[in-house]
Amino acid sequence: MATITFIQAINEALAEEMERDPGVFIMGEDVRVGAFGATRGLIDRFGAERVRNTPISEAGFTGAGIGAAMAGLRPVVEIEFASFFYCCFDQVCNQAGKLRYMSGGQVRLPITFRCVYGAMGSAAAQHSEVVYPQFLAAPGLKIVVPSDVADMKGLLKAAIRDDNPVLVFEHGRLGFTMGECPDGDHVVPLGKGAVKRAGKDVTIVAVGAMVAKSLAVAESLASDGISVEVFDPRSLVPLDEEGMLASVAKTGRVVIVDEGHARGGAAADLVAIVVDKGFDLLNAPIKRVTALDVPIPFSPSLEEVVLPNEEKITAAVRAVLE
Numbered sequence: 275m276a277t278i279t280f281i282q283a284i285n286e287a288l289a290e291e292m293e294r295d296p297g298v299f300i301m302g303e304d305v306r307v308g309a310f311g312a313t314r315g316l317i318d319r320f321g322a323e324r325v326r327n328t329p330i331s332e333a334g335f336t337g338a339g340i341g342a343a344m345a346g347l348r349p350v351v352e353i354e355f356a357s358f359f360y361c362c363f364d365q366v367c368n369q370a371g372k373l374r375y376m377s378g379g380q381v382r383l384p385i386t387f388r389c390v391y392g393a394m395g396s397a398a399a400q401h402s403e404v405v406y407p408q409f410l411a412a413p414g415l416k417i418v419v420p421s422d423v424a425d426m427k428g429l430l431k432a433a434i435r436d437d438n439p440v441l442v443f444e445h446g447r448l449g450f451t452m453g454e455c456p457d458g459d460h461v462v463p464l465g466k467g468a469v470k471r472a473g474k475d476v477t478i479v480a481v482g483a484m485v486a487k488s489l490a491v492a493e494s495l496a497s498d499g500i501s502v503e504v505f506d507p508r509s510l511v512p513l514d515e516e517g518m519l520a521s522v523a524k525t526g527r528v529v530i531v532d533e534g535h536a537r538g539g540a541a542a543d544l545v546a547i548v549v550d551k552g553f554d555l556l557n558a559p560i561k562r563v564t565a566l567d568v569p570i571p572f573s574p575s576l577e578e579v580v581l582p583n584e585e586k587i588t589a590a591v592r593a594v595l596e
Contacts, residue, residue, distance in 0.1 A: 278455055280448045283427035284312040284388075288350065290459070291434045292320050295348060298434060299324040301339055302352030302388075309354065310390060310449060332361035336387075340370050343385040348434060356391035356443060357403040370439040371414030382437045386430070392483055392533055393581055394446035399569035402577075404534035406443050406510060410543055416440040416464055417510040421485035423453030425508055428462030436464065445483035445533075465512030469521060473503035476527040476591050479518060479544055480504055484531040484563075484582060491587045502591060510540055518544070519552045526557035527594040531587055536564040561590040 278286070285308075292298045299320075300313055306327050308314030317325040328335035332353060339351040353359055359366065366387065374383050393402040406417050418433055418440060420426040426444065433440035470485055471492050480488040485506045492502035505521045507513055522528055528548060532541040541562045548560060563582045571577050 275454045275456055277452055278423060280423050280426055280444070280451050280453070281311045283423045283455055284430060284444065285314065285316070286455075287427045287430040287434070288313065289316060289319065291431055292316070292324060297346065298348045298350065299326065300350045300352065301326040301328055301335060303328060303330055303354050305352050312388075312444075313352070332358050333365060336362040336365040337369070339385055340365060340373070340383065343370075343383045344373065344381045348384045348386075350386045350388060350434060353387055353389040355401050356389040356405045357400050359389065359405050359408075366415070366439070366441075367409070367412040371412050374438065375414060383439050384437045385439050386433045386436075387439070387441045388430075389441075389443060390446045391443045392445040392447060393570050393577060396572050396574055396577065397446070397570075398572040402570035404532070404539075404565070406441065407534050407539045407543070409441060410510065410540065414439065415511065418442045418464065418508070419482040419510060420444065420508065421448075421470075421480070421482055421506050423451070424455045424460065425462055425468075425506075427455050428460045429464065429508060431459075431461045432464050435461070440464070443482065447483055451486075462508065464509045465514055467505060467507045467514035467517040469503060469517075470506050471502065471504040473501040473525065475501045475525055476529060476594055477503045477505055477521045477525045478587070478591070479521075479528065479530045480506060481510070481532040481540055484533055487582070487584050488531055488587055491584050491591065494584070495588065495591060500591065500595065507544075510543075513547070515547060515551065519548070519555065522548055522552050523555045526555060528556065528560045529563060529587065529590045529594060530560065531563045531582055533565055533582055535567050536562060537567050539564055558594045561594050563587050563590050
């Protein structure tokens with residue numbers, strides 16, 4: 275089992291799937307040079323036909339990727355920053371998400387969209403957004419939010435093999451984090467969450483980069499005799515409701531942590547599911563730890579105030595225990 279970085283996991287997944295299936299190709303802004311390192315070196319290995327730089331027109335190249343998917347290829351479209359999804363919202367939601375249904379299943383849409391999301395430190399409002407909540411209300415799209423190296427590689431490989439549109443959100447702060455990754459053809463099925471730490475007093479349901487923060491909180495609270503279970507959904511659509519509710523049944527108390535905003539966010543959706551399907555399992559009200567409902571500031575000190583952190587997660591855990 276090799277120890278690699280989060281970015282290396284992306285690169286390996288892409289290379290292995292391109293090797294496995296000649297219909298897989300990459301397109302997007304700066305993919306030939308690999309602006310974040312994830313696609314670096316792939317053009318030397320697979321050539322310009324399968325690693326395609328595009329103009330700075332998300333609406334244009336996203337539409338081209340959808341057409342390629344309908345024609346039988348498996349494009350991996352890099353949007354770069356998640357906020358740029360706003361430039362191609364119609365293509366992703368109104369076309370990719372609906373065409374298989376509207377054609378009565380006559381066409382498939384095996385397309386993967388990759389992007390860097392989240393606050394990376396003074397990247398300001400237009401490059402720090404968490405936008406996957408906006409896609410939760412768009413039927414036909416699958417949403418993947420990996421939290422560590424092994425899941426990054428395994429979920430991306432599963433996304434590329436899927437016959438439906440999959441949006442893969444890669445947190446910028448995780449890029450150079452290290453982790454072990456299983457050898458061989460490591461694929462993590464979409465829709466299967468994971469208990470990243472077992473516990474009995476409180477369940478933290480954490481999304482993406484918030485998993486590492488939640489694990490740190492769990493480790494810290496263990497010295498006070500508080501046993502925290504950390505559940506990582508890994509994909510928001512499809513969602514492992516059964517696994518999440520099993521954890522809730524075990525602890526009876528829930529804190530949901532997501533870097534997205536509180537209003538209309540993924541955390542709000544997860545709360546609604548737990549209340550709707552597991553209300554009788556709860557021994558205390560659910561707490562949410564999210565970003566404040568403001569644009570992400572450039573100022574480091576203000577950014578820290580807006581975002582979830584370990585102190586806020588700890589306070590929420592203690593509150594549900596009281």
